[in-house]
Amino acid sequence: MKKGHKQKSQSFYALAFRRFKKNKLALWGVFVLLSLIASAIFAPLIAPYDPYMSVRNDKGMLDILSPPSSAHFLGTDSVGRDVASRLIYAGRVSLSVGVVAVSISIVIGTVLGSLAGFFGRWVDSVIMRGVDVVICFPVLFLIITISTLLKPSIYTTMIVIGLVSWTNTARLVRGEILKVREFEFVESSRALGARNGRIIFRHILPNIMAPIVVQATLQTAQAILIEASLSFLGVGVQQPIPSWGNMLNEAMSLTILAFKPMIWFSPGIAIVITVLSINFIGDGLRDALDPKLGNN
Amino acid sequence: MREPVLEVKGLETVFKTEEGSVPAVNGLDFSLYEGETLGIVGESGCGKSVAALSIMGLIPSPPGRVAAGQIMYRGEDLLGFSEERMRRIRGNQISMIFQEPMTALNPVYTVGNQIEETFRQHRNMSKQEAFQKSVQMLELVGIPLPEQRAGEYPHQLSGGMRQRVMIAMALACRPDVLIADEPTTALDVTIQAQILNLMKDLKKQFGTTIMLITHDLGVVAETAANVIVMYAGEAVEYAGVEDLFNAPRHPYTEGLLGSIPKIDESCEMLTTIEGVVPSLMDMPEGCRFHPRCHYKKELCTQKAPPLVESGASRVKCFKYTDQWPHRNRRTISP
Amino acid sequence: MLQIYGSMATPEPENDKPMTDKILEVIDLKKYFPIKQGVFSRTVNNVKAVDGVDFSIIPGETLGLVGESGCGKTTLGRTILRLQEPTAGKIIFENQDICKLNNADMRILRREMQIIFQDPYGSLNPRMTVGDIIGEPFDIHGLAAGEKRQVNVHELLEVVGLKADHITRYPHEFSGGQRQRIVIARGLALRPKLIICDESVSALDVSIQAQILNLLKTLQKQFNLTYLFIAHDLSVVKHISDRIAVMYLGKLVEIARKDELYNSPCHPYTKALLSAIPIPRPGARKSDFLLEGDVPSPVDPPHGCRFHTRCPVMEDLCRQTAPELVDIGDRHFCACHKQKAAGH
Numbered sequence: 001m002k003k004g005h006k007q008k009s010q011s012f013y014a015l016a017f018r019r020f021k022k023n024k025l026a027l028w029g030v031f032v033l034l035s036l037i038a039s040a041i042f043a044p045l046i047a048p049y050d051p052y053m054s055v056r057n058d059k060g061m062l063d064i065l066s067p068p069s070s071a072h073f074l075g076t077d078s079v080g081r082d083v084a085s086r087l088i089y090a091g092r093v094s095l096s097v098g099v100v101a102v103s104i105s106i107v108i109g110t111v112l113g114s115l116a117g118f119f120g121r122w123v124d125s126v127i128m129r130g131v132d133v134v135i136c137f138p139v140l141f142l143i144i145t146i147s148t149l150l151k152p153s154i155y156t157t158m159i160v161i162g163l164v165s166w167t168n169t170a171r172l173v174r175g176e177i178l179k180v181r182e183f184e185f186v187e188s189s190r191a192l193g194a195r196n197g198r199i200i201f202r203h204i205l206p207n208i209m210a211p212i213v214v215q216a217t218l219q220t221a222q223a224i225l226i227e228a229s230l231s232f233l234g235v236g237v238q239q240p241i242p243s244w245g246n247m248l249n250e251a252m253s254l255t256i257l258a259f260k261p262m263i264w265f266s267p268g269i270a271i272v273i274t275v276l277s278i279n280f281i282g283d284g285l286r287d288a289l290d291p292k293l294g295n296n
Numbered sequence: 297m298r299e300p301v302l303e304v305k306g307l308e309t310v311f312k313t314e315e316g317s318v319p320a321v322n323g324l325d326f327s328l329y330e331g332e333t334l335g336i337v338g339e340s341g342c343g344k345s346v347a348a349l350s351i352m353g354l355i356p357s358p359p360g361r362v363a364a365g366q367i368m369y370r371g372e373d374l375l376g377f378s379e380e381r382m383r384r385i386r387g388n389q390i391s392m393i394f395q396e397p398m399t400a401l402n403p404v405y406t407v408g409n410q411i412e413e414t415f416r417q418h419r420n421m422s423k424q425e426a427f428q429k430s431v432q433m434l435e436l437v438g439i440p441l442p443e444q445r446a447g448e449y450p451h452q453l454s455g456g457m458r459q460r461v462m463i464a465m466a467l468a469c470r471p472d473v474l475i476a477d478e479p480t481t482a483l484d485v486t487i488q489a490q491i492l493n494l495m496k497d498l499k500k501q502f503g504t505t506i507m508l509i510t511h512d513l514g515v516v517a518e519t520a521a522n523v524i525v526m527y528a529g530e531a532v533e534y535a536g537v538e539d540l541f542n543a544p545r546h547p548y549t550e551g552l553l554g555s556i557p558k559i560d561e562s563c564e565m566l567t568t569i570e571g572v573v574p575s576l577m578d579m580p581e582g583c584r585f586h587p588r589c590h591y592k593k594e595l596c597t598q599k600a601p602p603l604v605e606s607g608a609s610r611v612k613c614f615k616y617t618d619q620w621p622h623r624n625r626r627t628i629s630p
Numbered sequence: 631m632l633q634i635y636g637s638m639a640t641p642e643p644e645n646d647k648p649m650t651d652k653i654l655e656v657i658d659l660k661k662y663f664p665i666k667q668g669v670f671s672r673t674v675n676n677v678k679a680v681d682g683v684d685f686s687i688i689p690g691e692t693l694g695l696v697g698e699s700g701c702g703k704t705t706l707g708r709t710i711l712r713l714q715e716p717t718a719g720k721i722i723f724e725n726q727d728i729c730k731l732n733n734a735d736m737r738i739l740r741r742e743m744q745i746i747f748q749d750p751y752g753s754l755n756p757r758m759t760v761g762d763i764i765g766e767p768f769d770i771h772g773l774a775a776g777e778k779r780q781v782n783v784h785e786l787l788e789v790v791g792l793k794a795d796h797i798t799r800y801p802h803e804f805s806g807g808q809r810q811r812i813v814i815a816r817g818l819a820l821r822p823k824l825i826i827c828d829e830s831v832s833a834l835d836v837s838i839q840a841q842i843l844n845l846l847k848t849l850q851k852q853f854n855l856t857y858l859f860i861a862h863d864l865s866v867v868k869h870i871s872d873r874i875a876v877m878y879l880g881k882l883v884e885i886a887r888k889d890e891l892y893n894s895p896c897h898p899y900t901k902a903l904l905s906a907i908p909i910p911r912p913g914a915r916k917s918d919f920l921l922e923g924d925v926p927s928p929v930d931p932p933h934g935c936r937f938h939t940r941c942p943v944m945e946d947l948c949r950q951t952a953p954e955l956v957d958i959g960d961r962h963f964c965a966c967h968k969q970k971a972a973g974h
Contacts, residue, residue, distance in 0.1 A: 183755075185754055185755040191745045198770065484925075485698070489905075490920060511835065512908065514865075514907065514909055517910045518912075538912050554840070556836055557868065563869075564847070565847065568840040573805070573835070
């Protein structure tokens with residue numbers, strides 16, 4: 001019998017962290033994602049070349065589509081820029097688009113979902129019908145239309161993705177609030193004379209944070225994928241700014257697709273790895289934060 | 297001596313958790329004789345439901361596992377049976393009713409359907425015949441307008457009616473043994489009284505052997521002939537119902553009886569058992585009850601007490617062994 | 631023993647107890663929940679959870695309220711605290727009708743009355759420490775902060791039998807009984823006069839239930855508390871209460887001192903409840919007075935006496951008119967036509 005193993009008090013998050021640490025896959029996800037973030041932040045230090053500059057070889061010629069070599073270990077692209085450097089800088093774009101877009105969608109979703117869940121009645125009806133309308137649109141069409149109208153850029157991409165992906169969060173938050181609102185501790189605070197603000201911020205929100213965090217994580221992966229698709233189609237992040245999506249764009253050329261695999265293969269792999277690691281983290285968080293679900 | 301219908305020997309069921317394996321039932325022995333009603337009482341977490349599920353072969357595995365012991369049903373060890381063979385036993389020779397009849401019934405089938413299932417599964421009846429039988433069963437358990445009720449869904453019935461349906465299903469194939477796990481806990485008292493009466497009547501009619509699991513000593517006093525008291529995964533007392541209530545042997549039983557407010561008596565304060573049930577992860581050494589026991593001697597903290605006979609009862613307590621210090625003085629003093 | 635009288639809507643002068651002696655008086659209280667249907671959410675019917683209830687409680691006494699599930703006892707408790715707004719009727723707490731209070735005044739009055747719920751798992755916020763849970767009442771009303779709050783919380787922990795070092799722990803680290811102690815400590819924080827216990831011990835194991843019942847009794851003496859003790863278990867209610875009110879389908883059918891109620895129950899429903907209780911003594915069951923059938927739906931309660939569909943002594947009169955709750959002597963109130971006839 002371990003003496004005193006119960007002495008240390010354990011908050012919900014401390015317990016969740018302990019559970020999370022046991023999930024190998026999620027830990028790998030964290031490791032990979034942290035490396036990606038670090039390389040994005042320190043891109044200027046890591047990248048061997050300027051991602052915007054075409055490289056010239058000894059003969060003073062543009063070094064176009066050169067194969068991997070000791071100088072360019074992923075080769076160069078069709079205008080002679082170093083693929084490895086562009087890949088690292090593209091990470092900045094993709095990750096920041098993911099984070100900003102999800103922040104926008106989580107804020108909108110949480111605020112609207114909370115209003116709907118807490119106040120109910122007509123507020124609820126109006127907001128949830130709004131959600132239904134947004135969900136009805138085919139997302140990709142909507143995004144393409146808006147971003148073309150707004151002039152495609154990295155900021156438009158962030159905003160547009162944020163604006164179309166809050167609906168799931170709103171539904172989730174509303175549902176969670178309806179659930180938590182029924183708990184007796186909420187009613188008990190009301191019986192003590194607590195005001196609405198206190199009930200929302202002290203009692204309800206802390207109890208719905210966990211699913212929101214999970215949702216945010218999984219949605220980041222989603223946002224990165226959408227960004228890649230948009231940029232691939234040419235309506236997202238615009239050249240010469242590198243993003244994994246618009247680097248893939250080069251694969252539209254049959255020659256490159258067939259003979260220069262490193263040019264499209266590397267951004268493809270980068271997307272897969274990022275999305276996978278984020279998803280692993282998300283699943284790990286979900287299992288850790290909701291002990292009732294899938295624990296063992 | 298009669299052969300027992302069901303004999304449980306040294307049953308141990310463990311559950312794997314994050315913090316190691318936990319013995320939910322730790323060495324349970326008992327025999328169930330034909331036509332007997334055996335009550336198993338104890339507080340939540342004492343292992344009474346796990347014991348029942350172990351007998352039914354319904355322990356979710358993983359994380360659970362019957363680690364040791366034998367469950368002899370008419371001379372054969374159920375633990376050695378294949379899943380297919382167990383399936384034929386369940387609901388046919390040994391059946392079970394649960395506490396919450398709403399979750400134990402499938403909401404997408406009519407109650408008639410669900411009883412028919414039992415017949416079709418175990419008796420190979422035609423649809424027509426099974427329906428007839430189902431209606432008969434519903435009538436038997438006192439459901440008015442059985443033919444109409446058979447076509448209704450569980451949510452259309454009240455709690456008491458649902459429990460009647462559960463009993464009808466459980467008794468459909470005239471099982472030898474009926475295990476009732478807290479059958480009346482979710483019901484109101486007036487409905488509880490109806491269900492207990494129904495169970496008594498049916499028992500008289502069919503001679504079913506019943507193992508009744510409950511936390512309610514009142515229910516036990518009214519229905520059971522013999523009682524096992526469980527505490528923290530162990531059986532601490534085996535006694536006839538009269539003995540148990542008139543002369544409780546184990547300090548836990550004694551405390552439990554003092555803890556219940558009795559409708560026909562008045563007292564200012566209830567006698568209580570101090571402290572809380574120990575966590576299965578963190579069992580005290582020696583007798584598991586010693587931290588809460590006011591008879592506790594040093595002996596109790598060192599080793600687990602043996603199961604000893606005391607009168608007609610058997611009890612797991614040092615008080616009734618030769619090792620108990622000053623035994624004679626206790627009996628002499630007023 | 632505590633005082634064991636108190637009267638109905640019409641107080642009798644013979645005790646020389648003035649009106650002020652009642653801490654709580656409930657007059658013809660009704661709480662309906664509308665059932666809405668259709669595109670325009672038209673109210674098609676009402677669930678009459680509480681349908682005209684009168685009673686009063688005097689300071690320091692415990693009034694037990696028993697009834698089966700769905701009889702409206704929980705709704706009654708919540709409506710008295712205005713956690714749900716009453717549909718009609720008066721709730722007079724210390725001489726003021728609390729239904730007329732605005733939100734600000736109601737907030738202040740909430741210090742005087744508390745509720746302890748059934749579920750010790752649901753009634754504590756899992757994200758707060760025990761210290762914050764017990765200290766929250768002080769925060770809400772700005773009554774104590776810093777050092778003083780800390781001292782108060784420690785005192786409360788001690789009062790309910792918990793340790794000072796429990797203060798930094800989280801609810802999930804406690805057992806059901808300990809959690810209910812935390813809930814009680816929090817309820818006591820503002821020194822309320824009236825505590826409504828809504829099935830406060832029903833979810834606990836018997837040995838723990840006895841501890842909490844004893845604690846509630848001790849605290850009552852220590853702080854001169856008044857309890858409205860709501861439960862379905864008549865044995866528990868009888869143990870803790872001075873008087874008992876029996877509720878059936880939204881109405882009170884009988885109120886009496888507990889011994890009176892037990893020894894000479896008047897209403898057939900009370901009799902049935904009493905005989906349905908399993909007694910933990912083999913062979914102790916009294917004459918069988920078993921009820922047939924189930925409780926009818928509160929959406930469409932039976933006409934006349936609500937109990938007539940299950941009543942073994944029902945007559946034609948019962949089907950037509952609802953009996954009034956009348957004093958049959960010695961402050962024993964009963965709502966039954968048969969009894970009235972016998973009394974006259």
